[in-house]
Amino acid sequence: MNTLSDTWSWLTSAAHWSGENGIWNRLGQHLWLTALCLVLSCLIALPVALVLGHLGKGGTLAVNISNVGRAVPTFAVLVLLLLTPIGKYGEWPTIIALILFAVPPLLTNAYVGMREVDRDVVRAARGMGMTGRQLLFRVELPLALPLILTGVRIAAVQLVATATLAALAGGGGLGRIITAGFNLASTPQVVAGAILVAVFALVVEGLFEVVQRFAPQWARGGFG
Amino acid sequence: MARPRGSGTHDGDPRTPSPLCAPGSQRFPRTAHQDARPGGGAGSNERVTAPPDDCLARNEWICGAYLTSRGHILWDAVVQHLQLTAVSVAIGLLIAVPLAVAARRWRWAAGPVLGITTILYTIPSLAMFSLLLPVYGLSASIVVAGLVLYSLTLLVRNILAGLRAVPEDTRQAARGMGYGPVRLLLAVELPLAVPAAMAGLRIATVSAVSLVTVGAIVGYGGLGNLIYSGMNTYFKAQVLTASVLCVVIAVAADLLLLGIQRLLTPWTRAVPS
Numbered sequence: 031m032n033t034l035s036d037t038w039s040w041l042t043s044a045a046h047w048s049g050e051n052g053i054w055n056r057l058g059q060h061l062w063l064t065a066l067c068l069v070l071s072c073l074i075a076l077p078v079a080l081v082l083g084h085l086g087k088g089g090t091l092a093v094n095i096s097n098v099g100r101a102v103p104t105f106a107v108l109v110l111l112l113l114t115p116i117g118k119y120g121e122w123p124t125i126i127a128l129i130l131f132a133v134p135p136l137l138t139n140a141y142v143g144m145r146e147v148d149r150d151v152v153r154a155a156r157g158m159g160m161t162g163r164q165l166l167f168r169v170e171l172p173l174a175l176p177l178i179l180t181g182v183r184i185a186a187v188q189l190v191a192t193a194t195l196a197a198l199a200g201g202g203g204l205g206r207i208i209t210a211g212f213n214l215a216s217t218p219q220v221v222a223g224a225i226l227v228a229v230f231a232l233v234v235e236g237l238f239e240v241v242q243r244f245a246p247q248w249a250r251g252g253f254g
Numbered sequence: 255m256a257r258p259r260g261s262g263t264h265d266g267d268p269r270t271p272s273p274l275c276a277p278g279s280q281r282f283p284r285t286a287h288q289d290a291r292p293g294g295g296a297g298s299n300e301r302v303t304a305p306p307d308d309c310l311a312r313n314e315w316i317c318g319a320y321l322t323s324r325g326h327i328l329w330d331a332v333v334q335h336l337q338l339t340a341v342s343v344a345i346g347l348l349i350a351v352p353l354a355v356a357a358r359r360w361r362w363a364a365g366p367v368l369g370i371t372t373i374l375y376t377i378p379s380l381a382m383f384s385l386l387l388p389v390y391g392l393s394a395s396i397v398v399a400g401l402v403l404y405s406l407t408l409l410v411r412n413i414l415a416g417l418r419a420v421p422e423d424t425r426q427a428a429r430g431m432g433y434g435p436v437r438l439l440l441a442v443e444l445p446l447a448v449p450a451a452m453a454g455l456r457i458a459t460v461s462a463v464s465l466v467t468v469g470a471i472v473g474y475g476g477l478g479n480l481i482y483s484g485m486n487t488y489f490k491a492q493v494l495t496a497s498v499l500c501v502v503i504a505v506a507a508d509l510l511l512l513g514i515q516r517l518l519t520p521w522t523r524a525v526p527s
Contacts (some may be wrong), residue, residue, distance in 0.1 A: 034388075082429075100460050102501055105481060106478075109497075195379070232377070
Protein backbone atom coordinates (compact mmCIF):
# COMPACT_ATOMS: atom_id res chain seq x y z
CA MET A 31 0.00 0.00 0.00
CA ASN A 32 2.98 2.22 0.69
CA THR A 33 4.01 2.02 -2.95
CA LEU A 34 0.53 3.10 -3.98
CA SER A 35 0.59 6.25 -1.88
CA ASP A 36 4.16 7.02 -3.01
CA THR A 37 3.05 6.58 -6.61
CA TRP A 38 0.07 8.82 -6.03
CA SER A 39 2.24 11.56 -4.53
CA TRP A 40 4.70 11.19 -7.45
CA LEU A 41 1.85 11.57 -9.93
CA THR A 42 0.27 14.53 -8.16
CA SER A 43 3.51 16.45 -7.71
CA ALA A 44 3.41 19.43 -10.05
CA ALA A 45 7.17 19.30 -10.59
CA HIS A 46 6.86 15.96 -12.38
CA TRP A 47 4.42 17.34 -14.95
CA SER A 48 6.36 20.28 -16.31
CA GLY A 49 9.76 20.65 -17.90
CA GLU A 50 11.61 18.70 -20.56
CA ASN A 51 11.40 15.41 -18.64
CA GLY A 52 7.91 16.21 -17.39
CA ILE A 53 4.84 14.11 -18.03
CA TRP A 54 3.21 16.64 -20.39
CA ASN A 55 6.25 16.74 -22.62
CA ARG A 56 6.62 12.92 -22.64
CA LEU A 57 2.90 12.52 -23.33
CA GLY A 58 3.16 14.97 -26.22
CA GLN A 59 6.13 13.06 -27.66
CA HIS A 60 4.29 9.76 -27.30
CA LEU A 61 1.13 11.12 -28.94
CA TRP A 62 3.10 12.74 -31.76
CA LEU A 63 5.13 9.57 -32.45
CA THR A 64 2.04 7.37 -32.40
CA ALA A 65 -0.06 9.66 -34.61
CA LEU A 66 2.72 10.36 -37.12
CA CYS A 67 3.63 6.69 -37.50
CA LEU A 68 -0.03 5.63 -37.71
CA VAL A 69 -0.60 8.06 -40.60
CA LEU A 70 2.63 7.04 -42.34
CA SER A 71 1.98 3.31 -41.99
CA CYS A 72 -1.62 3.72 -43.19
CA LEU A 73 -0.31 5.59 -46.23
CA ILE A 74 2.11 2.74 -46.90
CA ALA A 75 -0.03 -0.28 -46.07
CA LEU A 76 -3.60 0.56 -47.04
CA PRO A 77 -3.11 1.38 -50.75
CA VAL A 78 -1.06 -1.80 -51.18
CA ALA A 79 -3.62 -3.91 -49.32
CA LEU A 80 -6.58 -2.39 -51.18
CA VAL A 81 -5.04 -2.94 -54.60
CA LEU A 82 -3.86 -6.47 -53.74
CA GLY A 83 -7.28 -7.28 -52.25
CA HIS A 84 -9.08 -5.82 -55.27
CA LEU A 85 -6.94 -7.85 -57.66
CA GLY A 86 -6.95 -10.89 -55.37
CA LYS A 87 -3.20 -11.29 -55.61
CA GLY A 88 -0.39 -11.58 -53.08
CA GLY A 89 -2.65 -13.11 -50.44
CA THR A 90 0.03 -15.37 -48.95
CA LEU A 91 2.33 -12.41 -48.40
CA ALA A 92 -0.36 -10.17 -46.94
CA VAL A 93 -1.56 -12.81 -44.49
CA ASN A 94 1.81 -14.22 -43.43
CA ILE A 95 3.47 -10.88 -42.85
CA SER A 96 1.56 -10.64 -39.55
CA ASN A 97 3.02 -13.93 -38.35
CA VAL A 98 6.51 -12.77 -39.27
CA GLY A 99 5.92 -9.50 -37.41
CA ARG A 100 4.96 -11.40 -34.30
CA ALA A 101 8.09 -13.55 -34.29
CA VAL A 102 10.53 -10.65 -34.55
CA PRO A 103 11.16 -8.99 -31.18
CA THR A 104 10.33 -5.26 -31.25
CA PHE A 105 13.15 -4.51 -28.86
CA ALA A 106 15.70 -6.26 -31.11
CA VAL A 107 14.61 -4.25 -34.17
CA LEU A 108 14.81 -0.98 -32.22
CA VAL A 109 18.35 -1.75 -31.08
CA LEU A 110 19.48 -3.05 -34.47
CA LEU A 111 18.25 0.12 -36.18
CA LEU A 112 19.93 2.22 -33.53
CA LEU A 113 23.29 0.58 -34.22
CA THR A 114 23.01 0.99 -38.00
CA PRO A 115 24.04 4.30 -39.60
CA ILE A 116 20.35 5.36 -39.39
CA GLY A 117 20.86 5.52 -35.63
CA LYS A 118 22.59 8.87 -35.98
CA TYR A 119 19.45 10.60 -37.27
CA GLY A 120 17.59 11.41 -34.08
CA GLU A 121 14.11 9.87 -33.96
CA TRP A 122 14.33 8.09 -37.31
CA PRO A 123 15.31 4.63 -36.01
CA THR A 124 12.29 4.77 -33.68
CA ILE A 125 9.96 5.95 -36.44
CA ILE A 126 11.12 3.25 -38.84
CA ALA A 127 10.78 0.53 -36.20
CA LEU A 128 7.30 1.76 -35.30
CA ILE A 129 6.19 1.71 -38.92
CA LEU A 130 7.67 -1.76 -39.44
CA PHE A 131 5.48 -3.12 -36.64
CA ALA A 132 2.33 -1.18 -37.55
CA VAL A 133 2.25 -2.20 -41.22
CA PRO A 134 1.60 -5.98 -40.80
CA PRO A 135 -1.74 -5.75 -38.94
CA LEU A 136 -2.92 -3.01 -41.32
CA LEU A 137 -1.96 -5.01 -44.39
CA THR A 138 -3.41 -8.31 -43.20
CA ASN A 139 -6.72 -6.93 -41.97
CA ALA A 140 -7.32 -4.70 -44.98
CA TYR A 141 -6.49 -7.53 -47.38
CA VAL A 142 -8.73 -10.04 -45.58
CA GLY A 143 -11.48 -7.41 -45.41
CA MET A 144 -11.30 -6.85 -49.16
CA ARG A 145 -11.35 -10.56 -49.92
CA GLU A 146 -14.25 -11.26 -47.57
CA VAL A 147 -16.57 -8.92 -49.43
CA ASP A 148 -19.44 -11.07 -50.65
CA ARG A 149 -18.53 -12.28 -54.17
CA ASP A 150 -22.18 -12.07 -55.24
CA VAL A 151 -22.20 -8.36 -54.40
CA VAL A 152 -19.02 -7.87 -56.44
CA ARG A 153 -20.49 -9.77 -59.38
CA ALA A 154 -23.73 -7.76 -59.15
CA ALA A 155 -21.73 -4.53 -59.19
CA ARG A 156 -19.82 -5.70 -62.25
CA GLY A 157 -23.09 -6.68 -63.91
CA MET A 158 -24.35 -3.13 -63.32
CA GLY A 159 -21.42 -1.98 -65.41
CA MET A 160 -19.20 -0.59 -62.69
CA THR A 161 -15.59 -0.03 -63.64
CA GLY A 162 -12.79 -1.49 -61.51
CA ARG A 163 -12.24 1.87 -59.85
CA GLN A 164 -15.93 2.33 -59.02
CA LEU A 165 -16.09 -1.22 -57.72
CA LEU A 166 -13.09 -0.62 -55.46
CA PHE A 167 -14.23 2.70 -53.99
CA ARG A 168 -18.01 2.30 -53.95
CA VAL A 169 -18.48 -1.36 -53.14
CA GLU A 170 -15.45 -3.14 -51.79
CA LEU A 171 -13.97 -0.35 -49.66
CA PRO A 172 -17.18 0.48 -47.74
CA LEU A 173 -17.92 -3.19 -47.15
CA ALA A 174 -14.35 -3.90 -46.04
CA LEU A 175 -14.30 -0.86 -43.75
CA PRO A 176 -15.02 -2.67 -40.45
CA LEU A 177 -12.04 -5.00 -40.86
CA ILE A 178 -9.80 -2.20 -42.14
CA LEU A 179 -10.64 -0.24 -39.00
CA THR A 180 -9.88 -3.29 -36.85
CA GLY A 181 -6.45 -3.29 -38.46
CA VAL A 182 -6.03 0.42 -37.74
CA ARG A 183 -7.01 -0.16 -34.10
CA ILE A 184 -4.56 -3.04 -33.66
CA ALA A 185 -1.84 -0.96 -35.35
CA ALA A 186 -2.52 2.03 -33.09
CA VAL A 187 -2.31 -0.06 -29.91
CA GLN A 188 0.82 -1.73 -31.26
CA LEU A 189 2.31 1.70 -31.95
CA VAL A 190 1.66 2.87 -28.40
CA ALA A 191 3.39 -0.26 -27.07
CA THR A 192 6.34 0.03 -29.45
CA ALA A 193 6.76 3.74 -28.73
CA THR A 194 6.98 2.80 -25.05
CA LEU A 195 9.71 0.29 -25.79
CA ALA A 196 11.57 2.91 -27.80
CA ALA A 197 12.50 4.49 -24.47
CA LEU A 198 14.71 1.46 -23.78
CA ALA A 199 16.62 2.34 -26.93
CA GLY A 200 16.88 6.01 -25.99
CA GLY A 201 13.74 7.35 -27.65
CA GLY A 202 11.33 9.81 -26.09
CA GLY A 203 7.79 9.24 -24.95
CA LEU A 204 6.13 8.05 -21.76
CA GLY A 205 8.32 4.95 -21.58
CA ARG A 206 11.19 7.26 -20.71
CA ILE A 207 9.56 7.93 -17.33
CA ILE A 208 9.71 4.18 -16.64
CA THR A 209 13.33 3.70 -17.76
CA ALA A 210 14.42 6.78 -15.83
CA GLY A 211 12.61 5.39 -12.80
CA PHE A 212 14.52 2.11 -13.14
CA ASN A 213 17.82 3.93 -13.41
CA LEU A 214 16.99 6.08 -10.38
CA ALA A 215 15.87 2.91 -8.53
CA SER A 216 12.60 4.72 -7.81
CA THR A 217 9.72 2.25 -7.66
CA PRO A 218 7.03 4.97 -7.37
CA GLN A 219 8.28 6.60 -10.58
CA VAL A 220 8.37 3.25 -12.41
CA VAL A 221 4.82 2.44 -11.34
CA ALA A 222 3.57 5.97 -12.08
CA GLY A 223 5.07 5.79 -15.59
CA ALA A 224 3.54 2.36 -16.12
CA ILE A 225 0.11 3.62 -15.05
CA LEU A 226 0.38 6.56 -17.46
CA VAL A 227 1.38 4.25 -20.33
CA ALA A 228 -1.36 1.73 -19.53
CA VAL A 229 -4.04 4.44 -19.31
CA PHE A 230 -2.80 5.98 -22.57
CA ALA A 231 -2.96 2.60 -24.34
CA LEU A 232 -6.45 1.89 -23.00
CA VAL A 233 -7.69 5.35 -24.03
CA VAL A 234 -6.35 4.82 -27.56
CA GLU A 235 -7.99 1.39 -27.70
CA GLY A 236 -11.28 2.83 -26.40
CA LEU A 237 -11.17 5.73 -28.85
CA PHE A 238 -10.80 3.38 -31.80
CA GLU A 239 -13.56 1.13 -30.45
CA VAL A 240 -15.87 4.15 -30.64
CA VAL A 241 -14.66 5.07 -34.14
CA GLN A 242 -15.12 1.49 -35.22
CA ARG A 243 -18.66 1.40 -33.91
CA PHE A 244 -19.77 4.59 -35.65
CA ALA A 245 -17.58 4.85 -38.75
CA PRO A 246 -19.50 2.30 -40.87
CA GLN A 247 -22.65 4.38 -40.30
CA TRP A 248 -20.94 7.60 -41.39
CA ALA A 249 -19.50 5.77 -44.37
CA ARG A 250 -22.90 4.42 -45.33
CA GLY A 251 -24.35 7.90 -45.02
CA GLY A 252 -21.53 9.28 -47.14
CA PHE A 253 -21.76 6.73 -49.87
CA GLY A 254 -25.55 6.81 -50.06
CA MET B 255 15.06 -1.32 -4.71
CA ALA B 256 18.22 -2.74 -6.15
CA ARG B 257 19.56 -1.46 -9.41
CA PRO B 258 18.68 -3.80 -12.27
CA ARG B 259 21.52 -5.83 -13.67
CA GLY B 260 22.94 -4.62 -16.92
CA SER B 261 21.43 -1.14 -16.83
CA GLY B 262 23.58 1.88 -17.30
CA THR B 263 23.96 4.68 -14.80
CA HIS B 264 22.71 7.25 -17.25
CA ASP B 265 19.10 7.77 -18.24
CA GLY B 266 19.00 4.70 -20.45
CA ASP B 267 20.19 6.75 -23.39
CA PRO B 268 22.63 4.88 -25.57
CA ARG B 269 23.18 7.96 -27.68
CA THR B 270 25.41 9.28 -24.93
CA PRO B 271 27.80 6.35 -24.76
CA SER B 272 30.47 6.16 -22.15
CA PRO B 273 33.82 7.44 -23.37
CA LEU B 274 35.20 3.91 -23.15
CA CYS B 275 33.31 2.84 -26.20
CA ALA B 276 32.40 5.67 -28.49
CA PRO B 277 30.33 4.62 -31.50
CA GLY B 278 32.37 3.49 -34.43
CA SER B 279 35.52 3.32 -32.39
CA GLN B 280 37.92 0.56 -33.22
CA ARG B 281 38.15 -0.33 -29.57
CA PHE B 282 37.17 -3.77 -28.51
CA PRO B 283 33.60 -3.48 -27.24
CA ARG B 284 33.52 -3.83 -23.50
CA THR B 285 30.78 -5.87 -21.96
CA ALA B 286 30.12 -7.29 -18.57
CA HIS B 287 31.19 -10.61 -19.99
CA GLN B 288 34.54 -9.48 -21.26
CA ASP B 289 36.36 -12.01 -19.11
CA ALA B 290 34.75 -14.72 -21.19
CA ARG B 291 37.12 -14.02 -24.03
CA PRO B 292 39.87 -16.62 -24.09
CA GLY B 293 43.25 -15.05 -23.45
CA GLY B 294 41.49 -11.92 -22.17
CA GLY B 295 42.02 -10.52 -18.72
CA ALA B 296 44.73 -8.00 -19.38
CA GLY B 297 44.93 -7.42 -15.63
CA SER B 298 46.69 -10.69 -15.04
CA ASN B 299 49.04 -10.00 -17.89
CA GLU B 300 51.68 -7.35 -17.20
CA ARG B 301 52.45 -6.68 -20.85
CA VAL B 302 50.24 -4.09 -22.54
CA THR B 303 49.29 -5.76 -25.81
CA ALA B 304 47.67 -4.14 -28.79
CA PRO B 305 44.06 -5.29 -29.26
CA PRO B 306 43.88 -8.12 -31.78
CA ASP B 307 42.66 -7.14 -35.22
CA ASP B 308 39.79 -9.57 -35.59
CA CYS B 309 36.12 -9.04 -36.32
CA LEU B 310 35.45 -8.41 -32.61
CA ALA B 311 37.94 -5.57 -32.54
CA ARG B 312 36.50 -4.12 -35.75
CA ASN B 313 33.01 -4.42 -34.21
CA GLU B 314 31.48 -6.14 -37.23
CA TRP B 315 27.86 -7.24 -37.40
CA ILE B 316 28.60 -10.83 -38.31
CA CYS B 317 31.43 -12.31 -36.31
CA GLY B 318 32.42 -15.96 -35.97
CA ALA B 319 34.87 -15.13 -33.20
CA TYR B 320 31.93 -13.88 -31.13
CA LEU B 321 30.25 -17.27 -31.38
CA THR B 322 33.39 -19.21 -30.41
CA SER B 323 34.53 -16.91 -27.61
CA ARG B 324 31.15 -16.30 -25.99
CA GLY B 325 29.39 -19.55 -26.77
CA HIS B 326 28.54 -20.33 -23.18
CA ILE B 327 27.14 -16.85 -22.50
CA LEU B 328 24.89 -17.21 -25.52
CA TRP B 329 23.92 -20.68 -24.35
CA ASP B 330 23.05 -19.43 -20.86
CA ALA B 331 20.94 -16.65 -22.38
CA VAL B 332 19.15 -19.11 -24.68
CA VAL B 333 18.45 -21.44 -21.74
CA GLN B 334 17.04 -18.55 -19.67
CA HIS B 335 14.99 -17.43 -22.67
CA LEU B 336 13.53 -20.92 -23.16
CA GLN B 337 12.84 -21.36 -19.43
CA LEU B 338 11.02 -18.04 -19.11
CA THR B 339 8.95 -18.74 -22.24
CA ALA B 340 8.09 -22.35 -21.34
CA VAL B 341 7.17 -21.61 -17.72
CA SER B 342 5.01 -18.61 -18.65
CA VAL B 343 3.11 -20.34 -21.44
CA ALA B 344 2.62 -23.48 -19.32
CA ILE B 345 1.19 -21.49 -16.40
CA GLY B 346 -0.92 -19.48 -18.85
CA LEU B 347 -2.33 -22.70 -20.28
CA LEU B 348 -3.08 -24.10 -16.80
CA ILE B 349 -5.10 -20.97 -15.96
CA ALA B 350 -6.67 -20.51 -19.38
CA VAL B 351 -8.32 -23.95 -19.66
CA PRO B 352 -10.50 -23.62 -16.52
CA LEU B 353 -11.31 -20.01 -17.40
CA ALA B 354 -12.41 -20.98 -20.90
CA VAL B 355 -14.43 -23.93 -19.61
CA ALA B 356 -16.12 -21.67 -17.04
CA ALA B 357 -16.86 -19.04 -19.69
CA ARG B 358 -18.37 -21.79 -21.86
CA ARG B 359 -20.47 -23.29 -19.08
CA TRP B 360 -21.81 -20.08 -17.56
CA ARG B 361 -22.80 -17.55 -20.16
CA TRP B 362 -22.51 -14.60 -17.75
CA ALA B 363 -18.84 -15.41 -17.12
CA ALA B 364 -17.81 -15.08 -20.78
CA GLY B 365 -18.14 -11.28 -20.94
CA PRO B 366 -16.00 -10.42 -17.89
CA VAL B 367 -13.35 -13.08 -18.68
CA LEU B 368 -12.90 -11.92 -22.29
CA GLY B 369 -13.12 -8.24 -21.29
CA ILE B 370 -10.47 -8.41 -18.57
CA THR B 371 -8.03 -10.47 -20.63
CA THR B 372 -8.44 -8.05 -23.55
CA ILE B 373 -7.69 -5.08 -21.28
CA LEU B 374 -4.59 -6.86 -19.96
CA TYR B 375 -3.46 -7.52 -23.52
CA THR B 376 -3.74 -3.83 -24.41
CA ILE B 377 -1.23 -2.78 -21.72
CA PRO B 378 2.23 -2.40 -23.32
CA SER B 379 4.81 -4.93 -22.16
CA LEU B 380 7.18 -2.44 -20.56
CA ALA B 381 4.30 -0.99 -18.52
CA MET B 382 3.10 -4.47 -17.57
CA PHE B 383 6.47 -5.48 -16.17
CA SER B 384 6.75 -2.13 -14.39
CA LEU B 385 3.30 -2.45 -12.82
CA LEU B 386 4.31 -5.81 -11.38
CA LEU B 387 7.50 -4.36 -9.86
CA PRO B 388 6.01 -3.57 -6.41
CA VAL B 389 4.54 -7.07 -6.25
CA TYR B 390 7.54 -9.17 -7.21
CA GLY B 391 10.57 -6.86 -6.92
CA LEU B 392 13.41 -7.29 -9.39
CA SER B 393 13.02 -10.98 -10.10
CA ALA B 394 12.28 -13.41 -12.89
CA SER B 395 8.72 -13.67 -11.50
CA ILE B 396 7.93 -10.25 -13.00
CA VAL B 397 8.68 -11.48 -16.49
CA VAL B 398 6.84 -14.77 -15.96
CA ALA B 399 3.77 -13.06 -14.47
CA GLY B 400 3.65 -10.51 -17.29
CA LEU B 401 3.93 -13.15 -19.97
CA VAL B 402 1.30 -15.33 -18.27
CA LEU B 403 -1.14 -12.41 -18.41
CA TYR B 404 -0.43 -11.87 -22.12
CA SER B 405 -0.74 -15.53 -23.08
CA LEU B 406 -4.01 -15.79 -21.11
CA THR B 407 -5.80 -13.54 -23.60
CA LEU B 408 -4.74 -15.50 -26.64
CA LEU B 409 -5.32 -18.90 -25.02
CA VAL B 410 -8.70 -18.17 -23.43
CA ARG B 411 -10.03 -16.67 -26.65
CA ASN B 412 -8.92 -19.61 -28.77
CA ILE B 413 -9.94 -22.37 -26.35
CA LEU B 414 -13.36 -20.76 -25.92
CA ALA B 415 -13.77 -20.53 -29.69
CA GLY B 416 -12.78 -24.19 -29.96
CA LEU B 417 -15.26 -25.26 -27.27
CA ARG B 418 -18.04 -23.24 -28.86
CA ALA B 419 -17.33 -24.84 -32.25
CA VAL B 420 -18.07 -28.36 -30.94
CA PRO B 421 -21.20 -29.39 -32.91
CA GLU B 422 -24.36 -29.70 -30.85
CA ASP B 423 -25.04 -33.07 -32.52
CA THR B 424 -21.77 -34.46 -31.21
CA ARG B 425 -22.60 -33.28 -27.72
CA GLN B 426 -26.04 -34.83 -27.83
CA ALA B 427 -24.70 -38.10 -29.21
CA ALA B 428 -22.23 -38.29 -26.30
CA ARG B 429 -25.02 -37.54 -23.83
CA GLY B 430 -27.15 -40.22 -25.45
CA MET B 431 -24.30 -42.70 -24.95
CA GLY B 432 -24.51 -41.95 -21.22
CA TYR B 433 -21.63 -39.47 -20.88
CA GLY B 434 -21.85 -37.33 -17.77
CA PRO B 435 -20.90 -33.63 -17.91
CA VAL B 436 -17.30 -34.25 -16.74
CA ARG B 437 -16.68 -37.12 -19.15
CA LEU B 438 -18.33 -35.12 -21.93
CA LEU B 439 -15.91 -32.27 -21.27
CA LEU B 440 -12.77 -34.37 -20.95
CA ALA B 441 -13.43 -37.00 -23.62
CA VAL B 442 -15.37 -35.06 -26.24
CA GLU B 443 -15.34 -31.27 -25.94
CA LEU B 444 -11.73 -30.61 -24.96
CA PRO B 445 -10.21 -32.99 -27.56
CA LEU B 446 -12.34 -31.38 -30.27
CA ALA B 447 -11.15 -27.95 -29.12
CA VAL B 448 -7.49 -28.98 -29.43
CA PRO B 449 -6.88 -27.60 -32.95
CA ALA B 450 -8.19 -24.13 -32.02
CA ALA B 451 -6.38 -24.24 -28.67
CA MET B 452 -3.12 -25.23 -30.36
CA ALA B 453 -3.46 -22.33 -32.79
CA GLY B 454 -3.74 -20.02 -29.77
CA LEU B 455 -0.85 -21.78 -28.03
CA ARG B 456 1.39 -21.27 -31.06
CA ILE B 457 0.60 -17.55 -31.25
CA ALA B 458 1.05 -17.19 -27.48
CA THR B 459 4.40 -18.98 -27.56
CA VAL B 460 5.78 -17.00 -30.49
CA SER B 461 4.66 -13.74 -28.83
CA ALA B 462 6.19 -14.81 -25.52
CA VAL B 463 9.55 -15.58 -27.15
CA SER B 464 9.60 -12.07 -28.57
CA LEU B 465 8.35 -10.39 -25.37
CA VAL B 466 10.88 -12.09 -23.07
CA THR B 467 13.49 -9.70 -24.51
CA VAL B 468 11.72 -6.78 -22.80
CA GLY B 469 12.47 -8.51 -19.49
CA ALA B 470 15.98 -7.09 -19.91
CA ILE B 471 14.69 -4.01 -18.06
CA VAL B 472 14.66 -6.07 -14.85
CA GLY B 473 17.69 -8.16 -15.79
CA TYR B 474 15.74 -11.31 -16.73
CA GLY B 475 15.33 -11.09 -20.46
CA GLY B 476 17.23 -14.13 -21.76
CA LEU B 477 18.67 -13.03 -25.07
CA GLY B 478 17.20 -9.58 -24.38
CA ASN B 479 19.90 -9.08 -21.74
CA LEU B 480 22.54 -9.52 -24.43
CA ILE B 481 20.70 -7.12 -26.76
CA TYR B 482 20.43 -4.55 -23.96
CA SER B 483 24.07 -4.73 -22.90
CA GLY B 484 25.13 -4.87 -26.55
CA MET B 485 23.19 -1.66 -27.17
CA ASN B 486 24.86 0.15 -24.27
CA THR B 487 28.30 -0.86 -25.54
CA TYR B 488 27.62 -0.65 -29.31
CA PHE B 489 28.53 -4.32 -29.61
CA LYS B 490 27.02 -5.09 -33.02
CA ALA B 491 27.85 -8.80 -33.23
CA GLN B 492 26.19 -9.45 -29.86
CA VAL B 493 22.99 -7.57 -30.76
CA LEU B 494 22.64 -9.22 -34.17
CA THR B 495 23.44 -12.74 -32.93
CA ALA B 496 20.99 -12.47 -30.02
CA SER B 497 18.25 -11.02 -32.26
CA VAL B 498 18.66 -13.75 -34.87
CA LEU B 499 18.60 -16.41 -32.14
CA CYS B 500 15.29 -14.96 -30.85
CA VAL B 501 13.70 -15.39 -34.26
CA VAL B 502 15.18 -18.89 -34.60
CA ILE B 503 13.74 -19.88 -31.21
CA ALA B 504 10.32 -18.46 -32.18
CA VAL B 505 10.24 -20.35 -35.47
CA ALA B 506 11.51 -23.57 -33.88
CA ALA B 507 8.90 -23.37 -31.10
CA ASP B 508 6.17 -22.75 -33.66
CA LEU B 509 7.21 -25.79 -35.73
CA LEU B 510 7.51 -27.95 -32.60
CA LEU B 511 3.97 -27.06 -31.53
CA LEU B 512 2.70 -27.66 -35.05
CA GLY B 513 4.23 -31.16 -34.88
CA ILE B 514 2.64 -31.80 -31.47
CA GLN B 515 -0.70 -30.63 -32.82
CA ARG B 516 -0.48 -33.13 -35.68
CA LEU B 517 0.33 -35.94 -33.26
CA LEU B 518 -2.53 -34.94 -30.94
CA THR B 519 -5.18 -34.62 -33.64
CA PRO B 520 -4.67 -37.47 -36.10
CA TRP B 521 -8.31 -37.14 -37.25
CA THR B 522 -7.63 -33.76 -38.88
CA ARG B 523 -5.17 -35.44 -41.25
CA ALA B 524 -7.70 -37.92 -42.61
CA VAL B 525 -7.39 -38.28 -46.36
CA PRO B 526 -10.40 -36.55 -47.92
CA SER B 527 -12.20 -39.14 -50.01
